């Protein structure tokens with residue numbers, strides 16, 4: 001064991017947060033105390049980012065009419081997604097894919113504008129900005145779980161329509177609508193598994209040595 005390791009209890013807590021984090025779509029209303037929300041956003045902001053570009057921008061939605069408009073955008077995309085799914089369309093429409101109206105806090109997370117100026121680590125892989133933003137969201141997700149709050153990442157929306165709604169500058173791009181807040185209980189397994197939509201694959205099928213392997 002490394003001398004730098006956390007104590008056994010601390011390690012267990014880290015792994016517990018990872019294992020028990022769920023993408024939540026059912027919320028019990030309530031509120032998130034301002035100091036707790038600040039703590040969670042600080043956790044997100046401590047994420048790694050390519051070239052330390054910190055490409056994330058968080059927009060807290062507090063106006064009810066704006067929340068409703070975002071819900072409308074997601075509904076539109078939910079219908080289009082169902083159409084694109086063909087034979088699984090009805091099954092998809094029965095899934096709950098967001099908790100926008102019920103969550104205590106609604107956040108939009110976006111990539112900043114002017115990202116082309118950041119070349120370090122992105123010359124051949126420009127999408128590393130997106131990867132960095134995802135790290136921030138995962139930090140927030142895990143910290144929220146440890147605090148007993150649920151979070152859901154909603155990506156069913158037309159990015160330009162959401163950018164227009166939020167007066168975002170050209171070149172920026174919203175990538176997440178985050179529903180955050182108290183929940184009655186956490187799903188014991190991913191909801192898509194509970195609902196029979198998808199089956200997770202074990203790590204053993206996705207872990208290779210020295211070269212890509214096809215089973």
Ligand SMILES: Cc1cc2nc3c(=O)[nH]c(=O)nc-3n(C[C@H](O)[C@H](O)[C@H](O)COP(=O)(O)O)c2cc1C
Nearest residue numbers: 021022023096097098153154155156189190191192
């Ligand atoms: C980038 C990203 C986008 C997602 N978008 C949605 C979404 O629009 N609606 C939804 O219900 N779930 C969304 N999810 C949640 C996934 O469905 C969920 O993470 C997956 O089913 C595994 O469940 P778990 O997070 O509870 O382990 C998204 C997750 C990620 C990482």
